[in-house]
Amino acid sequence: MRGNFLKGYCGKILMVDLSDSTFEEIEIPDVIYEHFLSGVGLGAYILYKYIPQGADPLGPKNILGFVSGLLTGTGSFMTGRWLAVCKSPLTGGFGDANCGGTFSPALKQSGYDGIFFKGQAPTPKMLFIDNNGPQLLDASDLWGLDTVATEAAINQKVTTNKKLAIATIGPAGEHQSLIAGISNDGGRMAARSGVGTVMGSKKLKAVVLAGSKMIRSQDPQTLKAISRDYARKIKAANLPSLASGAMLPMMGKSMVATDKAIPIDGMLSTAIIKKWGTGFTNTMGMTMGDTPVKNWKGSVVDFPHRKYRHMNPDQIQKHETKKYHCYSCVIGCGGVCDINGISKGRFSHTHKPEYETVAAFGSLLLNKDRDSIFIINELLNRGGMDSISAGNTIAFAMECYEKGWLSPEVTGGLDLTWGNTEAIVTLVEQMIAGVGFGAILQHGVKKASAILGLESAPLAIHAGGQEPGMHDPRLDPILGIHYSCDPTPGRHTIGAGSYYTYMRIWEDVTWAPKVKLGEDKNDEYEANNQVGLKSMINACIKQILDGSGGCFFALVSGLNHFKLFDYLNAATGWQKTANEYMTIGLRMQTLRQAFNVREGINPRDFKMNPRLSGNPPLTTGPLKGKSFDLDAMMSVHYQFMGWDKKTGIPTKTALEDLGFCDLEMEGVTHG
């Protein structure tokens, strides 16, 4: 029997059939964890196995999963993240969205590494699990409520010994906006891939967890010792108390002033994140060229200091009343902000706007009104809509408007001139409600462009249907590889040249190239082997992280500090080397790619909008004239992944080497 489970994972999942309200507990053999870890790897395994080929993403055959991480709840730090996984209605391929809060440990405390939903409920439902097991409850009275109100209503309705962990959709997911996310902890969003849309299509309003089962690991003492060691370093990572947000633009400038690599210790970035959260780059990204401007066609020249200075994180932090952090986090990038005054009493508080939201509703739209960003942030969190996708889509509409392709008649009288704050806020409200001109934009930029006509396609900034995060590949071309080659395209958290430098993986993985002081960064604009290898490593380590429940900011604090591989060995007792874990990461990523291929996706079609590779190049700002050959870069990435260099399809040899045949997954597609 498997009662005596001591490997960090629970060894089973729950499959809920919403069509007939039945539950099935499925035991997962150890060999699956050893091949794919838990988290995103377990999710990919279940999706591959149980979603029939060609399933409609918004139909009953799609499966939506909530997965925890292998390390969540084991005494490890920075491992409290969960993911929603499904076939994505935005890309037609693998979909996932990463989120923090308290939901990840709650999954395992309820006894499952993942909870998966198939079918569609005839009327709105919520899943409730406590130590007595799962129940599907009526949620008709919650349908129509925003995410924050939904949590409040559930807390009123359900009384338990343990505080509830609640994941829920808002109106955007209910009415099938394609850019809807899933929220927990009052507005922390699993935003990407349209996971909230799939949840809405299943009429699943919320997942409510109150279990308190123990999570057992092989070697708890070692896990804690690794944690204490990491904590000591995090505690010591502090900026001088004089450091102020006003210095950040200068830092940005100095970082692009040289073409030479400076492999600084990741703990510096940790000190910065401890102070400001992701907001540190609100203004630093402007002078570096990292932050996109005016639908990715402008630069800091179009949104100069007198405008972007309003996004100084010190100014944002003035509203912060306390820090917010995910379970097991010792960095704490989040915050809770008082916006009662700003919103004239409409909202009492909001989660501190992330950099992504500040950029997507600031420079991308030439909007300098900081207060509006707090309000938009809360509107989107409550509506359950992805801020990155929403901002990119409005930027697209503004560029169409500038070109005269959209008249006020089409926009319902909205004046979509760049920087028109009032119109932006109205449009966000319309998109969430699915009304007015917002009804056209609510599905993201690809669909909006298709509705408005083909000539607008060059202005629609996306990769395979997913709008990109607020980081510019013209500054960091390896980022562009990940935007274009990942099975979940358009994602800024998969990898970049800069992340590679920070994580110092060469100290663990023997074949990983070391970044040397003074290396020429211009080499990263070429499709060379170094670029192929680095991007392959990025993709693999990110899978390991997402299989563990790990936080991206722990990864970039440096693997020399955040001992991910040691943690995994202590939790499971496996004693694998870092190199062996990298093979697991490669297998996980290859399975995600194989899922896409099976679903009929041509990986080359995920190539991001040419604007993002500098075709044509920018004419002003720090990235003026920068461009690279994206097709060639994609080829070299595919090659190092063991996928066909031309097509991006995993080769037969790669699949055999990764052991898919032994796993009786012979259906896994190859070139």
Added chain:
Amino acid sequence: MADKKKPVIDYELCMACGICSGDCPLSCIALRKTDIDRYQKAYPVLDEYYRCTGCTRCAKACPMEAIRMM
């Protein structure tokens, strides 16, 4: 309940990670003490003194060994 000892948190050692709060089966510990460090991080407080059964789960879970049952 024979063992009525309750968790006492040593804020010198505590990292405000929230593990104790998330692992307590009765959610007795809230993260709300913000006057410990310069970042206003939310540190744990035993809010539900009388509901706490003294089960020691929080103390065993704390990686920093910052909780003593007293």
